[in-house]
Amino acid sequence: MSRRGTEAEAARPVAIVLGAAVWPGGEPSPTLRRRTERAVALWQSGEVGAILGCGGVGAHGPAEAEVICRLARAAGVPEGALFREGRSSTTEENLRYALPVLEGMGARQVVIVSEGYHLPRALLVARRLGLVARGAAPGLGGARPRAQAKAVLREIPAFVWYWWRGAGR
Numbered sequence: 001m002s003r004r005g006t007e008a009e010a011a012r013p014v015a016i017v018l019g020a021a022v023w024p025g026g027e028p029s030p031t032l033r034r035r036t037e038r039a040v041a042l043w044q045s046g047e048v049g050a051i052l053g054c055g056g057v058g059a060h061g062p063a064e065a066e067v068i069c070r071l072a073r074a075a076g077v078p079e080g081a082l083f084r085e086g087r088s089s090t091t092e093e094n095l096r097y098a099l100p101v102l103e104g105m106g107a108r109q110v111v112i113v114s115e116g117y118h119l120p121r122a123l124l125v126a127r128r129l130g131l132v133a134r135g136a137a138p139g140l141g142g143a144r145p146r147a148q149a150k151a152v153l154r155e156i157p158a159f160v161w162y163w164w165r166g167a168g169r
Contacts, residue, residue, distance in 0.1 A: 012049030013109035014083075014102060015039040015136070018094050018122060019055020019064030026060070028067050031115065034138035036071040039113045042136060043077055048111055052083040052101055054094035063087075091118070095125050102131075111136050117155045124163060 017039045021029040028036065042048045051072050055064025063086035072082055083101050088094045095112075102110065109132040112122045119135035126133035 011108075012047070013111045013134075014105060014107045015042050015048040015051045015111045015113050016095070016098055016126075017051060017053050017068045018091060018112065018114040018118070019053075019058075019068070019088065021058055022060050022062065022064055022067050024060050026062055026067060028071060032064060032067060033071065035113050035115075036068050037075070038136055038138035039068075040072050040075045040077055042111060042113070043072075043081060050081045050083060050105065050107075051077060052085060052098055052105075052110075054085045054088055054098055056087045056089050058089070091122055092125050095122065095129055095131070099129060099131075108132060110134075113138070121155065121158055128166070 017035050020032040020035060022032065023029055036053075039048070039051045043051055051068070053065035053068030053072070055068070057063045063084075065084040065086040069082045069084055073079065083105065085094065085098045085101055088097045110126065112119060112126055112133055112135050114122050114135065114137065116135075116137035119137060123133055123135055
């Protein structure tokens, strides 16, 4: 039985999985895989009622959103609980382009799934867009330490830039 469309589902937040790289052959990067696994765990525990994958086509197809949904389906999430935003290429676009999908779902609250270092910037944008949002970060299992360190250092000026220019307004 599909869980889609029930009042209890509509009352639960939607997990928004922010996109990350897709590797050659449509393989998810470790980051994309970890984020999706975290969203699936939230769905399995009943903390969220649906999963919205975000992200367009980067260096390799298919769209990040499609890979997120493919992984979630393989983990047992039914198609009726999966939604896609498949044209964004930035954090701000992920969330801005997700708005019409969320409105169509009648979603009032979201759980943004991304790395811990990325969540402050994503939550800044989400709240400026009027979403009631909280974050959920995956564990670091399988993460490459050097890539993680580089991403953390990149995130500091990115947050300042998003804050200063008013991203999400």
